[in-house]
Amino acid sequence: ETGVTQSPTHLIKTRGQQVTLRCSSQSGHNTVSWYQQALGQGPQFIFQYYREEENGRGNFPPRFSGLQFPNYSSELNVNALELDDSALYLCASSLETGRTDTQYFGPGTRLTVL
Amino acid sequence: GENVEQHPSTLSVQEGDSAVIKCTYSDSASNYFPWYKQELGKRPQLIIDIRSNVGEKKDQRIAVTLNKTAKHFSLHITETQPEDSAVYFCAASIRRWVTGGGNKLTFGTGTQLKVEL
Numbered sequence: 001e002t003g004v005t006q007s008p009t010h011l012i013k014t015r016g017q018q019v020t021l022r023c024s025s026q027s028g029h030n031t032v033s034w035y036q037q038a039l040g041q042g043p044q045f046i047f048q049y050y051r052e053e054e055n056g057r058g059n060f061p062p063r064f065s066g067l068q069f070p071n072y073s074s075e076l077n078v079n080a081l082e083l084d085d086s087a088l089y090l091c092a093s094s095l096e097t098g099r100t101d102t103q104y105f106g107p108g109t110r111l112t113v114l
Numbered sequence: 115g116e117n118v119e120q121h122p123s124t125l126s127v128q129e130g131d132s133a134v135i136k137c138t139y140s141d142s143a144s145n146y147f148p149w150y151k152q153e154l155g156k157r158p159q160l161i162i163d164i165r166s167n168v169g170e171k172k173d174q175r176i177a178v179t180l181n182k183t184a185k186h187f188s189l190h191i192t193e194t195q196p197e198d199s200a201v202y203f204c205a206a207s208i209r210r211w212v213t214g215g216g217n218k219l220t221f222g223t224g225t226q227l228k229v230e231l
Contacts, residue, residue: 002134004157042120043158048166056216059115084198090157093200101209101217102148105157 003027004093004106009071012112013081021076025093031055032074033103034066037088049074050096078111086113116141118206121220127194128230137204137227138186142225145186146209146217152224153169153200161202162189165209194229 003026013019025032032041032051049068061067061073063079078085088110092103117140127133139147142228148163164171164178164187171178175194180187191198205219 010140035218035219035221039179041120042205042222042223043219045220049217050216050217056218058218073121096217102163105150105159105219107157 004091004104006089006091006106006109008109010112012114014114015081015083017081018077018079019081021089021111023076023077023091023093023106025072025074025091026104028095029095030072030102031094031096031101032068032072033088033092033094034074035092036060036085037090037108039087043090046076048062049103058103065111081102081113083113086111092108116144116206116208116220117192118204118220120225122128122222122225124228126228127228129194129196130145130195132170133189133194133198133227133229134213135189135202135204135227137188137206137222138184139206140185141206141208142182142185143208144185144206145188146207147178148205148219149178149189149198150203150221152203158203175188191227194227195229196229197217199229 005024033048034046034093038045047057068074088108094101094103146167150158152158177190204222
């Protein structure tokens, strides 16, 4: 098992609400990536944070935003929730050295939007 | 953007047989290709990866081959065991091998592998 943790495990929200998901990266890692995994699909890249700065973004609207803190933990915020936002949200931490950056995934947060 | 296609979507083999999963990618600039295994209700776990400067990589019963000209790569599992049953995802990225270069993984849609006794 990796040292990547996520909270909460499960979350139920209603359409239009806002949600914050949290990720604690593995010790020594400086990069966190967020992915959305719909049921039966592969993970889709949302964005990546490297040393507290956004370092790449996928095709997600601005209502998906994030933060990375000095200890390299991270938050994913989603505003104005839509039904299609229901999914498993995975974070992955890695150590970006320029030579290796294997991404280690957390257990995910299952978000249900009603 | 990058697009990764993965086949088959389901694969059933007998214990001890080999399993092969194939992926194709669209962006010829992609240079990093990891494979992840995801058991039901669990996190994806890296099982093997390959860079574009290598054509084949092996780790015990698992091997990955890469054909850059055809833009496809494959996962080979030999002597399959029941514990190999899971969903397998391939992924591709354009990796800039500098510190902070970023690594946006584009995943395939997954292959449900079932190893039957």
